[in-house]
Amino acid sequence: MSKDRVIFWFRQDLRIADNPALSAAAGTEKEVICLYILDDETPGEWAMGGAGCWFLHHALDSLDKDLKGLGSKLVLRAGNATEVLPDFADEISATAVFWNRLYEPYAIKRDKALKACLRERDIEVESSNASLLFEPWTVETKSGGPYRVFSPFWRACMRDCPSPDEPIKAPKSLKTPKQHPRTEKLDDWGLLPTKPDWAKGFAEIWTPGEQGAKDRLAWFLDEAAADYKDKRDRPGVRATSGLSPHLHFGDIGPRQIYHAARAQAEKQDGTAKSIEKFIAELGWREFSHHLLYHFPSLPTDNYQEKFDDFPWRDNDDDLKRWQEGQTGYPMVDAGMRELWQTGWMHNRVRMIVASFLVKHLMIHWRHGETWFWDTLVDADLANNSASWQWVAGSGADAAPYFRIFNPITQGEKFDPDGDYVRRYVPELANLPNKYLFSPWTAPDDVLKEAGVTLGQDYPEPIVDHSAARDRALGGYDDIKKAS
DNA sequence: AGCGCCTTGCC
């Protein structure tokens, strides 16, 4: 075999445009072998969840087709990347490996070891940044050290950091060997759920892959961005970009979104405020990665240690009813069912259901984190753990624990027409808005007319709101006193 | 060192 070949290792950057490490590999003018490794071992507890696997399957399928357009294709291998990658480099006599950086603690550790191992074998390694606007180690407070509060963090990014680079174009072609290395079959990886019914609704909503991501961004900028600021909190309205899974798997990158959004603000008068708000959401993603990078135990440990002593309740029945969307609080149940049916949940509703689990049910945020990990197509370690700790009150720059979302008034406020609840809790569809978010307050004749028998068609509330609120505040008093 | 500030709320 010729010695003139390099490996491009795809990870969470499943795209060919604005992919700096892929372009660097192409720039060597050597043969480029595109590799994806399914590594369930290294992440340990954070091996990809079911919904993520569904998205990954289709994103890889799409990527392979895109690579074929460049005269290449994807080579699939499963196993522990720490072994698979060096073995593969030997197998094809690669002289260099290119990849884009990841920021999960396990990935940093693995990649560092791999770098050393490959260099020991005289194989060059070059890593690039495809996933973040700002590298976590480049943003520092004036006194040195990571930010712990979002607003000053994002101000510093916008003011002091170099502007994110313009996206780079996809390579026009990739030089590939006549004899391509052996690949495993995507279909053999079992990434699609064994219960096919589960993911049935996913495909109606998501188009994994680079083109799907581009289309979604274009739709958002053309159709929704102008109203983003006003409508982003309305789960019944299609007002958010839905780019989160694409960002996680990297079939689009944040620089592409950032610059396209900025360009839209230039082009369309009156959108500046909405676009700024949208870009700030990219900022939250950056902040989560910044936190995870600097506080690697974020996914498992309370950032504020006083929460170690919080009197969490262990209650499998309550947890199960939360997971299934059977709490008797329609806004909560709508959210949990949206999650199950679509692999996604509107951000406003994520806060409501998370607050309900952690405060009304007093169940540890880690149970919620684990459930979201398995069921979200956009499950992302940084975003998931930072956000759960934010809601739980245990995180950096977190919502105070005593700020308890009221699942009834949140519904009235953000789903005023009841469209969202009626879509996901159809058994209540005929209830008037007045009682839709608290059906147990409806007079008997109203329930009867709507065809609802509580406890039969739809559950009685699992807890009483105000009693649960008091109980949660009592728990917080305990750790306040102790600290 | 002291001060302003802090995504998303509740009653």
Add this chain to the structure above:
DNA sequence: GCAAGGCGC
């Protein structure tokens, strides 16, 4: 009005 407390300059 209430609800802490710490961050960042």
